[in-house]
Amino acid sequence: MADAMLPLYFRKINMDLLITSYCHLHDNKVIVNDRLFFYQENILKFADFIKSVYKQENVNYPKFYKMDPISKVGFLAAELVLKQTTIEGYHPEKVGVVLSNSSSSLDTDIAHNETIKNRSSYFPSPSVFVYTLPNIVIGEICIKNKIKGENVFLISETFNGKLLCDYVNELFINERVEACLCGWVEVMGNNCNALMVLVEHAGRKQNEGVPGFKFLPFNAENLNLIITLN
Amino acid sequence: MDELINQLKKEVIEQLNLEEISPDDINPDSPLFGEGLGLDSIDALELIVLLEKNYGIKIQDPKDGKKVFHSIRTMAEYITEHKK
Amino acid sequence: MKPVCIVNDNIITSLGFTTAENIAAIKNGTIGIRTVDDPDLYPSPVQLSLIETDQLFSKFAEVLQHYKKVSPAASFTRLEKMFIISIYDALKGQPMIAGNPRTLLVISTTKGNINLLENRHRTTFSHKRLYLWELGRMIQTFFGFVNTPLIISNACISGVVALMTASRFLQSGAYDHAVVAGGDIASEFVISGFQSFQALSPAPCKPFDLNRTGLSLGEGCGTMVLTAIPEKNEEPCITIAGAATSNDANHISGPSRTGQELSNAINEAMKQASLDPAAIDYISTHGTATLFNDEMESKAIELCSLLEVPVNSFKGYWGHTLGAAGLIESIAAISSLKDNILYRSAGFETLGVQAPLNVISAIRKDQINICLKTASGFGGCNAAIIFQKD
Numbered sequence: 001m002a003d004a005m006l007p008l009y010f011r012k013i014n015m016d017l018l019i020t021s022y023c024h025l026h027d028n029k030v031i032v033n034d035r036l037f038f039y040q041e042n043i044l045k046f047a048d049f050i051k052s053v054y055k056q057e058n059v060n061y062p063k064f065y066k067m068d069p070i071s072k073v074g075f076l077a078a079e080l081v082l083k084q085t086t087i088e089g090y091h092p093e094k095v096g097v098v099l100s101n102s103s104s105s106l107d108t109d110i111a112h113n114e115t116i117k118n119r120s121s122y123f124p125s126p127s128v129f130v131y132t133l134p135n136i137v138i139g140e141i142c143i144k145n146k147i148k149g150e151n152v153f154l155i156s157e158t159f160n161g162k163l164l165c166d167y168v169n170e171l172f173i174n175e176r177v178e179a180c181l182c183g184w185v186e187v188m189g190n191n192c193n194a195l196m197v198l199v200e201h202a203g204r205k206q207n208e209g210v211p212g213f214k215f216l217p218f219n220a221e222n223l224n225l226i227i228t229l230n
Numbered sequence: 231m232d233e234l235i236n237q238l239k240k241e242v243i244e245q246l247n248l249e250e251i252s253p254d255d256i257n258p259d260s261p262l263f264g265e266g267l268g269l270d271s272i273d274a275l276e277l278i279v280l281l282e283k284n285y286g287i288k289i290q291d292p293k294d295g296k297k298v299f300h301s302i303r304t305m306a307e308y309i310t311e312h313k314k
Numbered sequence: 315m316k317p318v319c320i321v322n323d324n325i326i327t328s329l330g331f332t333t334a335e336n337i338a339a340i341k342n343g344t345i346g347i348r349t350v351d352d353p354d355l356y357p358s359p360v361q362l363s364l365i366e367t368d369q370l371f372s373k374f375a376e377v378l379q380h381y382k383k384v385s386p387a388a389s390f391t392r393l394e395k396m397f398i399i400s401i402y403d404a405l406k407g408q409p410m411i412a413g414n415p416r417t418l419l420v421i422s423t424t425k426g427n428i429n430l431l432e433n434r435h436r437t438t439f440s441h442k443r444l445y446l447w448e449l450g451r452m453i454q455t456f457f458g459f460v461n462t463p464l465i466i467s468n469a470c471i472s473g474v475v476a477l478m479t480a481s482r483f484l485q486s487g488a489y490d491h492a493v494v495a496g497g498d499i500a501s502e503f504v505i506s507g508f509q510s511f512q513a514l515s516p517a518p519c520k521p522f523d524l525n526r527t528g529l530s531l532g533e534g535c536g537t538m539v540l541t542a543i544p545e546k547n548e549e550p551c552i553t554i555a556g557a558a559t560s561n562d563a564n565h566i567s568g569p570s571r572t573g574q575e576l577s578n579a580i581n582e583a584m585k586q587a588s589l590d591p592a593a594i595d596y597i598s599t600h601g602t603a604t605l606f607n608d609e610m611e612s613k614a615i616e617l618c619s620l621l622e623v624p625v626n627s628f629k630g631y632w633g634h635t636l637g638a639a640g641l642i643e644s645i646a647a648i649s650s651l652k653d654n655i656l657y658r659s660a661g662f663e664t665l666g667v668q669a670p671l672n673v674i675s676a677i678r679k680d681q682i683n684i685c686l687k688t689a690s691g692f693g694g695c696n697a698a699i700i701f702q703k704d
Contacts, residue, residue, distance in 0.1 A: 062268060065249035093560065093578055104426070104446050104467050109503070113431045116506045119357060123283045126275040127246075129507035130567050130692060133424060135468045139693035142563040148575055151561045151695055152475055155465040157447040163464070170482045176558065176582075271568055275511060292512055 016202040017172060017218035020209060023080040024230045025053070025073060025194040031230040032080045033213035046190040050076065057083075061144065068108040068131035069187040071140045074099065077196035078141045078181055085198060087145065087179050089206045096150035096177035097138045098168050101186040104134045104155055137185055150176050159184050159195070161223035168199055168218070178204060184227065195227045234306045242302070245280045246273050258302040274299060281305075287312045318481040319544040319551040320701075323645045324404040326396055326497075327534040327632040328363040331373055332403055336642075337649045339631070340657050341677065346632045347518040347530045354434075356505045361518055363532030363633035364500055370395055377402045384456060391427045391439060393499045396535040397453050401495050404537035405457070411491050411539065412457040418489040419463040421450045422476035422496030423637035426467075429501045453495070461489075470600070470691030471559065472496060473640020474699050477538065478557035484542040491542070496641035497535030504636070505531060511567070513604055519634075521601035521627035521659060522608050522673050524666030529602040532633025536641035552648055555684070555702040556586030562694035569606050569690055573613030576688060576696040580618045583698040589684065591619040594700075596656060596685045598647035601627020602634055603661065607690060612667035614688075614696075623686075626674045630660025640689045644699065647685045651703045656680050 024031045028049055030038035038056050043049045050072045054064055059079055067075060087095055108131045115124045130136065135153040142148065150171055156163055164182050171177045183196040199218045200206065209215055216222045239253040248267060256267070262277075263269050277299050281287045287309060289295055298308045324332060328346030329339035339346070346363040355362070374387055374395045380402075390398065401412075411417050426446045430439050442448050450463035464483075466476045473496040480492035498504075508514050508531060515528035544551055560579040562570040570576070584590065597620065599611055615621060628643045635642060650656055658677050665673065682703070689697045 062248070062250055065247045092563065093582075097561070102445065102447065106444055109425075109428065109431060109444075112507060113503060116502060117433075121283075122357060122506075123279055124506040124510040125279055126507075126510045126567075127272050129510055130272060132503075132507065133467070133469045133692055135691075135693040135695060136566050139561065139566045139695070142561040142694060143565070146563050148561050148563050148578065150559050151468070151693075152466065152479070152559065153468045155446040155450075155467055156462075157445070166483075166488070167479070170486060173486070174482065174586075270565065272566075278512075279510065 017169070017199050018202050018205060019197045019216040019218050019222060020200045020205050020207065021081045021085045022195070022197040022226055023077045024226055025077055025192060026230065030080065033084055033210055035212070037080065044190065046187065046192055066127060067140060069192070070105065070107065070134065070185050071131060071137040073187055073192055073194045074137035074185040074196070075140050075144065077183065077185070077194045078145065081181065081196045081198050082145060084210050085207045087206065090179050092146050092148040094149055094178040095147045096171050096180040097141055097147060098152055098154070098164060098180060098182040099138055100154040100156055100160065100164060100184050101134060102155070102157055103186060103188050105132045107188050108132050141181065159227055161220035164223060165218065165220045172201065195223070197223070231306060231310070234309065235302055238302050238306055241280060241284060245276055256302060260301060262299055262301055281309070285309050285313060316485055316542045317551070317553045318484045318540050318542055319553055320648060321408070321539040321541050322404050323539065323648070324400045324537045325534070325642045325645050326365060326400050326536070327532060327635065327642065328365055329632055331369065331399065333645055333649065337646065340646065343658065343660070345518055345630065345660055347532065355500060355502055356509070360505060361515060361530045362500050363530065365396065365533055373399050381456065390452070391430065391443060393427055393497055394449065394452050396497050397495055398456055400497065400535040400537040401453065401457060401493060404539050405493070408539070411493065412459050414491060415460040416490035417459065418461055418480060418483055418492045419454060419459045420476045420480045420492060420494045421453065421463050421465045422472040422494070422641060423449065424467060424469060424472055424498055425501065425504060425636065428503045429499060431503065468691070469693050469695055470636060470639060471689040471695045471697040472637045473536070474557070474644065474687060474689045474697035475559060475640070477554065477640065477644060477699055478559070478697065480540055481554040481557060484540060492540040493537065494540060494641065495535065495537040496638045498533060498636040498638055500531055500533040515603060518661060519603035519629055520661035521603040521630055522612070522665065522667055522671060523662050524664040526603040526605070526608065526666055529604055529629065530633040532635045534632055534635035534638035534642050536638050536645055538641060538645060551704050552651055553702050553704065555589070555700045556583040557697070557699040558582035558586070559695060559697045562696070564694055566694065567692055569610040571610070573610045573617055576611065576614035576690055577617035579696045579698040580614060580686065580688065583686070583700050587700045587702065589700065593684055594620055594623050594686050595682045596647070596650060597623050597625040598643050598685060598687045599625050599627050600689045601629055601659070603629060609667050611688065611690070612669040612671050615671060616669035621670060622672055624656055624672050624674045626657055626659035630662065640697070644687045644701070647687050648701055651682050651685055651701060654679060654682050656682065
């Protein structure tokens with residue numbers, strides 16, 4: 001994005017947006033608001049890792065098992081972010097979801113392609129095909145949390161905190177959202193990296209946070225910090 | 231018939247990713263849709279694929295699906311009737 | 315806020331390679347959807363709207379002549395060729411916009427170069443080309459866009475979201491110009507998937523009709539050039555007056571049973587444009603011709619008190635073009651604004667939705683100043699955008 005953004009930059013300062021809760025899943029590890037929620041060495045398979053996190057999180061949601069890897073990761077990250085806070089005070093239409101990744105739904109695309117590779121066993125599966133769009137994870141998060149506001153899925157080669165901030169800032173400036181989940185949900189084979197944050201207006205936030213975690217100003221630097229430090 | 235019913239239970243659990251449900255949890259006469267297993271429209275389409283893939287049976291008219299997929303037993307009966 | 319003006323546009327579908335060619339075909343009532351029997355696309359015959367390959371190649375060769383330093387034609391995929399031809403045509407007269415550091419390129423696609431997963435393409439193109447950002451980079455490099463393209467992949471509302479996003483970034487002052495392009499190809503990947511959903515119609519699709527039996531897939535590409543700093547002589551200016559998205563929070567594939575959430579997006583777009591329902595002259599709907607989509611849309615239109623407004627769906631002409639749909643259907647709607655002509659909703663004969671929609675059954679002249687475009691898609695997403703003639 002161009003750097004000539006002076007008007008937006010000024011408004012950004014006035015907006016005073018905060019990261020009021022975050023979750024980072026990466027390398028068999030789950031961090032929620034600076035605290036280690038889950039870690040286990042030597043899990044080699046993504047499926048085993050994400051199932052262990054689901055079990056530990058103790059959310060009873062059988063549909064979880066039907067989801068594709070990206071949806072599983074995004075869903076659990078959103079659950080963990082929202083467990084420590086609440087969005088119930090917001091109107092469902094005023095809560096947004098802005099997610100991004102590098103490979104779109106390629107991991108599941110390959111799975112669907114497997115079902116149509118051979119003409120002798122040609123059985124495309126609707127429950128696989130439906131996940132061959134990156135924004136289905138947004139749908140899953142919205143269904144679970146009754147979120148009905150602005151939603152978009154963006155693609156960038158690598159994590160782009162500035163892109164997310166610019167997009168989410170515009171939503172707040174135009175009064176399209178009062179709270180917004182935003183982040184990065186990337187899964188390819190057994191590798192996954194997901195960051196989910198809840199962004200709220202400093203003056204209108206719904207909770208005072210958990211001990212030991214200080215709200216962070218919502219900006220690209222802090223997003224980059226969370227995704228690289230943890 | 232009982233053998234087919236047990237086999238079908240396992241196949242439905244696998245095909246529909248009903249991870250936390252065991253074959254014993256499914257009553258062969260209980261409705262598959264509505265309450266209970268929490269199945270939806272995608273699951274219904276997936277059951278059509280299951281019949282085709284595992285038994286070579288094609289449901290031509292989607293409206294037949296409602297009767298066929300009422301319960302595990304109605305599925306078993308349909309398979310017995312239509313298997314080549 | 316600065317008004318965002320539409321400077322130029324292009325549509326590529328089975329009906330032609332320019333907006334003018336497509337609109338002329340629609341005027342004549344030409345349907346681009348036909349029975350295609352091609353084992354590379356599906357094991358049995360299927361209804362599709364396809365871009366003619368020989369013509370695509372010769373148009374691309376023409377474009378290449380103006381870009382002599384670029385790699386040979388064979389090094390571009392089918393979709394990349396479509397994007398390049400479309401953007402080239404839309405930039406005619408103002409090619410310098412591409413190299414301007416104050417220009418944003420926005421790409422909308424659902425599946426990108428998904429056909430490269432097929433074995434027969436594996437040796438020709440690198441695996442990297444499956445990534446949507448690499449598709450974006452190919453287009454960026456070809457034209458010399460300065461900024462990294464913004465890539466939106468949000469199911470069937472992608473095209474409308476791309477226009478909305480570009481318009482917001484232009485209004486904020488972040489950029490002066492935006493080139494918004496959307497495209498998707500017909501592929502075995504997508505056809506087999508929709509077939510497994512039993513969503514494909516055995517005959518050309520019939521949006522809102524009593525006898526509709528599902529959607530028809532199509533391939534297409536569209537480009538809109540937007541500016542926040544219009545030149546004085548660019549009149550009459552058509553602007554983006556408001557836009558919004560929403561989510562059903564109901565089901566990942568089935569649309570809302572009430573239409574409430576799409577109506578929320580429409581109401582929000584009208585609010586941003588400071589318009590009440592009576593001001594809307596025409597609605598270009600999503601109108602896929604599946605049972606549930608058309609029913610949901612009609613309910614949303616009723617909830618917004620827009621039942622009297624003439625509506626159509628362009629999908630009866632060129633099918634559902636996925637990531638291109640929001641763009642090319644917006645461009646077609648804008649041509650209605652420019653020419654004051656309402657186009658027939660192809661495939662429609664008898665009303666087949668509960669709410670009494672005013673579906674356009676014959677082409678006619680009408681004064682059109684303000685038009686609404688809607689879209690909905692998998693994942694429960696909805697979008698609405700309003701175009702206004704000053």
